[in-house]
Amino acid sequence: VDSADTTHLHVDMRLTDAPRTFRVAIAAHPEYNERFWRYVRNIRATAGASIVREDSAVWRVTAPGGGTTISYSMQLPPREPSVRGSWRMFLTPRGGLVGGYDTFMYLPDLEVRNPRVTIVAPAAWRVASALAPSGERRFTAPDQLTLLDSPILLGELREWRFTAGRALHRVYYWNAANTTPFDSVAFLTGVRGLAEETIEFFGGAPYPEFTFLFQDAAYGGLEHMNSVTLGAPSDQLARNPYGTLEETAHEFIHSWNLMRLRPSGRGGLDYRPNGQTSGLWWSEGLTLYYADVLLRRAGLPIEDSSRVTHVEELLERYLFNAGNTRISPERASLAEYAGGPEVLDGYDPNVHLQGELLGTALDLMIRRATGGRRSVDDVMRSMMARFSGPRGFTGADIENTVRETCGCDVSAFFTDHVRKGVPLDFNQFLSAIGMRMSVEWKPAVDDSGKAILDYRLRAGETESGAMRVYIMDPESGWATSGLRTGDELVSIGQQAVTSQAEFREAFRSMAIGDTVRVVFKRSGAVMTKDIVAAGFRVPDVQIRPIANPAAQQLQLRKAWIEAK
Ligand SMILES: [Zn+2]
Structure with a gap:
């Protein structure tokens, strides 16, 4: 990486003990397949080897000598029109994000043992990644998947460390050129509190070390096995040092629910579009559910003042978009990375939101059936214990785990609300805690009360x-x-x-x-x-206590409101 020329970076891939002919490819990330093969330039092979492009993302190498060095440049994609997504490769004279799916090729037909990486970058820059260090700017990974799953943050980075669940957590922050100072003590308090609460919930850290790669002037995030990239604009943190904590919680919890507890159909490296799964509603929805619940349990600041307000807001968004109530979560899951509205009769359901509400409904159902002795927490931990292997989990695995945890018949729930598109009637679930919702559709208005044109x-x-x-x-x-x-x-x-x-x-x-x-x-x-x-009209949802609740309803309500 050359700080004087940030239009591209250069990769030398040295291969030894290679067969006479093999393929190299650019892998497609299941969630954001941005076809980085489009940016490969000047690819060549040394030592008497040759390389020929076989398909858009695949090259064939012939290396009679049993080894070669493949060299190529990766042109940086065009700058994003507004704020940069934190998960994409970028380079500036002050540093950038490299590595992973956007930089490295992989060998689709061969097992590659302990790939090693040496970073050549300006001396003043620091190098942060979940890869295991093996020397000055040298790293190793056990396999190709781990290498591609470990982005590398470069630049003048701030660094903090803490231990939680006996695992070292490293927090890096990349400053943009005109950065705003923020309260880093409060920022770290949030990240650390989140890590401790999550590790306690799952009963331990599943990784030996975890690396947070926070970036100024960027938004969004992407989960990995042992690290996470996150946008955390310094001006936003200056206003509220906990302002990016919910997004951080979401991506961090994915290290368990999605990266380790994987829906079947997702996992492994593939240069073709991949990752289609009917279980995404669980992986995204329950992750959102726990991002909210665990931050509340940890007593950390959160945007929605109360849990009731949070669920009211979810239900308003759920009812507003007809796709949420017409398209089943399993169908929406399958379409998420494969066509979206084009394959859903024009509907555009939010499978994350559907899943968070399903998690909320299942939790209330289990609490009622077990008198508060069990909850969806037990389902999540049991799923983690049983299905976090390479096979992943299926829809039947979720249903069976819920049935066993609840000790109740859940087949109608899964048939109607997961596999078919029957809308959730939330009053059915809220009665467990002696509450009722009401919905009123009101004209959409601006701040001054004037009706606004349908912006859909x-x-x-x-x-x-x-x-x-x-x-x-x-x-x-x-x-x-x-x-x-x-x-x-x-x-x-x-x-x-x-x-x-x-x-x-x-x-x-x-x-x-x-x-x-x-x-x-x-x-x-x-x-x-x-x-x-x-x-157009928008729903206004209000959740209120019922008159004369039973003792169990009151008891369950208290625990639920406190997110216990
Ligand atoms: Zn997610």
């Missing part, structure tokens, strides 16, 4: 340059008046729509009640619709 119409530029319609909900007014996701816009009213800016301009000039002529192409044919621009 979006447009995005396709690779051919057309402006493609995306309707967030096929039951919204835009869809019922004749537009469909996939239509290509020509004009809205007087405004031609050939770019995002023109689309925004057309949208801004509309007012509720206007009749707008929309011209678009569908399957090559030009079509015209006169559409009345309209407002």
